[in-house]
Amino acid sequence: MVAQRGRRNGAAAHKRTRGGATPDADNAPTAEIPAVAENGADPEVRAKSIPEAAVARLAVYLRILSAMAEQGATTVSSEELSTAAGVNSAKLRKDLSYLGSYGTRGVGYEVAVLVGQIERVLGLTRQHKVAVVGIGNLGHALANYGGFPGRGFPVEALFDIDPDLIGVPVGGIPVTHLDDIPQVCADRQISIGVIATPPAAAQTVCDRLVEGGVQCILNFAPVVLQVPEHVEVRKVDLAVELQILSFHVARRADNEPNGKVAESTVAGNGAVLQS
Amino acid sequence: MVAQRGRRNGAAAHKRTRGGATPDADNAPTAEIPAVAENGADPEVRAKSIPEAAVARLAVYLRILSAMAEQGATTVSSEELSTAAGVNSAKLRKDLSYLGSYGTRGVGYEVAVLVGQIERVLGLTRQHKVAVVGIGNLGHALANYGGFPGRGFPVEALFDIDPDLIGVPVGGIPVTHLDDIPQVCADRQISIGVIATPPAAAQTVCDRLVEGGVQCILNFAPVVLQVPEHVEVRKVDLAVELQILSFHVARRADNEPNGKVAESTVAGNGAVLQS
């Protein structure tokens, strides 16, 4: 299949296919925010541009901080929080600095303030309604999972193509037919669509979600989705995860061509005590 | 030149806490391979050092190539494959160049060769046995999923703490009790452990897996795991994924402080014709 010849790539590179987010370390494009300068909507908050990698970590910090708050902690130091999150303390401080300056030198950060600020930046001050499409093995697990509603992501619609499933409640919500995706999503103001259908159906489902006004898609099907520019896609590809792990095993095996497997490297427990 | 006081990074960088892989765009540390120079084990293959980000993409290319092979394709150009994978063609070629030079200039790549080479580099030439711990909603889905065995990752052990589950076969494999993790993993040469237990149990389960000689862990529980240095952890945190999506929605909303929601931006199909 040699296909298209002719044109070098004069206008080629433009066709940003968009959509297929590489499984993991992609999303490089630093979340740009054109410095909304005027528009005094947000008072003192000058939402700079936060690196995508930092956003991912902020979500982790938020979970840890919430847990700390529940246990009664009122302040944390960057050292504390960073070890709990498994990152460098300098990196943590830099990440927090994207929020603004909410720490007290010599003391640390106030847990409640930090929680509030991270929620603000991540847009968690309002709820984001979620729809799950494909109520099979995985879809059932997602629909039943309590961790989403608890964090501001209520699941408010379920879809499938299987007639036997239509109308059956899963996790308290009845399953609707695939064809109603656009309608229902628009009606219920769904903002996040989760795709857990077989790969072959994923693109079609995706198109309908977009049609229904869904702005974000979390895709579990191992396919690269095509979406319009204003829609954000993230992919969770478990097979890829396993293959990355496999790579590391192989690499390690190559590096130590000693005994066979060297199993029983029990190493006691991995208590990374300090540093 | 600011002189640089004190040790630049002489021996500092060691304190790597290791373990808690940030949810997403982390794993930066370019998979180092000390250039095994001698040791003629692998004939012509000089396993260089492949960037982690590239490894993730290679796994995606592999899936696409496999599908193409099934449809009878024998060769592909970088242009074709790159659009299918949703990446830049230059990036694709660079990624493939980490494998060695297996393309034919003016023609393209032979699908079969590429598949073989990627499998070799990812360590997929041998099987990696998988164990799943925590056979709840998610664990059931994972245990039943056919996509893993089909890709060289046979699930060969299931564990849970629930007495009602012990002995019950799920996806053809009976569930074993938690306590037997070290024994069973060692016996069956499990190399990858998947954790799908409640967060509170994750660290304990992780320790036992390590005790059983498991080298890689895929963690679904929203906690940061502590592991010894020789164990590789990857985390799949769905709440974090949703929060990253939320961030993008919020960001976009901030940028366009026009009408309310501007829904119905159906935009027909996402054919991003030209830049």
Place this chain on the structure above:
DNA sequence: GCCGCTTTGTGCCTGCGTTCACAAATGAAC
């Protein structure tokens, strides 16, 4: 009120990852 201790916030440097652009290689046509 001053001093010293602690912890934040950040400037700077380094290194990885992405992208461009082009030389080299190859096959086909004549």
Place this chain on the structure above:
DNA sequence: GTTCATTTGTGAACGCAGGCACAAAGCGGC
């Protein structure tokens, strides 16, 4: 055999992210 069209492979430039180290900033003790 030469030339042309095509596509690979990669050197080099660039931009982002990570990490160090220190100045600035509070707090508490004396």
